[in-house]
Amino acid sequence: MRRAAAGFTFIELVFVILIMGILGAVAIPKYLDLAHDAAQAAVSSVAGALTSAMSVNYASRFGNPANGTPVNDCTDAAGLMLGGLPTAGGAYSITPAPVAPRTAVNCTLTFIPTGATPVTATFVALGIA
Numbered sequence: 001m002r003r004a005a006a007g008f009t010f011i012e013l014v015f016v017i018l019i020m021g022i023l024g025a026v027a028i029p030k031y032l033d034l035a036h037d038a039a040q041a042a043v044s045s046v047a048g049a050l051t052s053a054m055s056v057n058y059a060s061r062f063g064n065p066a067n068g069t070p071v072n073d074c075t076d077a078a079g080l081m082l083g084g085l086p087t088a089g090g091a092y093s094i095t096p097a098p099v100a101p102r103t104a105v106n107c108t109l110t111f112i113p114t115g116a117t118p119v120t121a122t123f124v125a126l127g128i129a
Contacts, residue, residue, distance in 0.1 A: 039090075040119045043111035046086060047121035050094075050109065053080035058126040071099055074107035074125045090114050099127035 008016075054071065057080050061068030069080060074097045078085050085092040090113040099105045107125045112118045 035113075035116060036119070039111060039113045039116055040121075042086075042089065042113075043092075043109060043119050043121045046092060046111070047109045047123040049081060050077045050107075050123040053077065054124060054126045056080075058128050061128045068128070070129055071125060071127050072129075073098055074105065077107065077123065077125055090116075097125075099125045101127045101129045103127050 054077055057068045057071065061070070069076065071077070071080075075094045076099075078094060085094075090111055093110050093112075095108040095110070097105060097107055099107075103126075105125045105127070106122045108120055108122055110118050110120045
């Protein structure tokens with residue numbers, strides 16, 4: 001009587017390792033690209049929130065100078081967001097630039113994700129005294 005073979009042959013194991021290696025070679029670069037895309041999406045969403053906060057502050061202060069906060073520099077935007085700039089996942093910073101009253105200036109927001117390359121986005125600052 002012949003005994004039935006059990007287990008995998010060496011060739012089958014080599015093929016499985018080869019396929020896993022190919023999948024890993026394709027998946028790792030895609031994952032790294034997704035991490036950069038996620039960081040860019042995060043900084044873009046915060047920049048949009050800063051632009052919105054600037055608009056609401058400008059309208060509020062323009063209607064009644066007792067409301068809102070004066071804006072003389074791009075860095076004043078951080079104080080307009082409830083809770084300030086986010087702190088999870090990395091560090092955000094705003095490049096200082098003067099903003100004259102009743103003018104709009106493009107400001108730069110930089111996000112440095114933990115262990116990754118920095119990404120930037122712009123937002124609009126509206127100056128008001």
